[in-house]
Amino acid sequence: MIADDSGVKIFDRKFVASNLRSLLRCPKCTKSYTYSYNKNQGDESHRPFVLPCGHNLCENCVWTNRQNLKCAVCQSPAPPIIKAKDPASKFAGNVRDFYELNYHVLGETSSLSYFRRFATETSNKSLSLNSTSEVIVQSTxxxxxxxxxxxxxxxxxxxxxxxxxxxxxxxxxxxxxxxxxxxTTMETQTRTSKGIRVGSHFFTLPFSDCPLHRLPKNVYCQQCNRTNCASCSSIHHRSHRTRPLVDINQRYASEIPASLNALNSALLNIQNGQEVSAII
Known part of the structure; x- marks a missing residue:
């Protein structure tokens, strides 16, 4: 693939995925943006808001740091765009009184939430786990x-x-x-290594044991964003939200076929464009 002066490839899957991921996460707390407002007291809302510099920040981070708000990306001061009230006042309303919602990111977040919910609801129908080979199979x-x-x-x-x-x-x-x-060959269906097969593609899953208990790390803590063994989970993450790691893998495995098709289509268009340019 051709690279420009900055060293970035014209088409780099990891580069594209990384930028899409950062677009939908708050740069300060790194939590994913949400599209709905949490009315319950004590719950955090993470809707994306636009700062004067053009970067985004989630609703909770804006409100928590409203007295001396700075952009987490460029460190520029971020005074209110809408001067309705003094943000330092205890009588201030909410974030929308001072900053505009980023409706583009809000829409992307809403769409992603829908597809993830759809993927979760249909994962049991489209995915199967082989207990002997430990391979998650996704039909293309x-x-x-x-x-x-x-x-x-x-x-x-x-x-x-x-x-x-x-x-x-x-x-x-x-x-x-x-x-x-x-x-489509059946070769990948007989693999004994642990991984995800999507059509003719096979993705190996990392596997590690807990160094303390010598047990497999097969429990995912959603609050700490890390994998743990069953013993560590019951001791150190007892009050946290945890899920079996296989459920997390199944959830994201269902998104792989659509992503692969979109990326392969874009790559094919780029290759065709390069061939046309060479002829011209």
């Missing part, structure tokens, strides 16, 4: 109909198809008839 859907399970791949189209859709798309074109339907 046909790129054309979106309903049937893809039984093969067209490398020239860079897309997955069921056999019926492949024939329907390719049989009526002299050029497309030359494309080859490659059936």
């Amino acid at each position: 859907k046909c790129s054309e109909c979106g309903n049937a399970v893809a039984t093969g791949e067209c490398r020239q189209c860079n897309a997955f198809y069921c056999r019926r859709c492949f024939d329907a798309v390719h049989n009526h074109s002299r050029v497309l008839k030359a494309h080859v339907f490659q059936k």
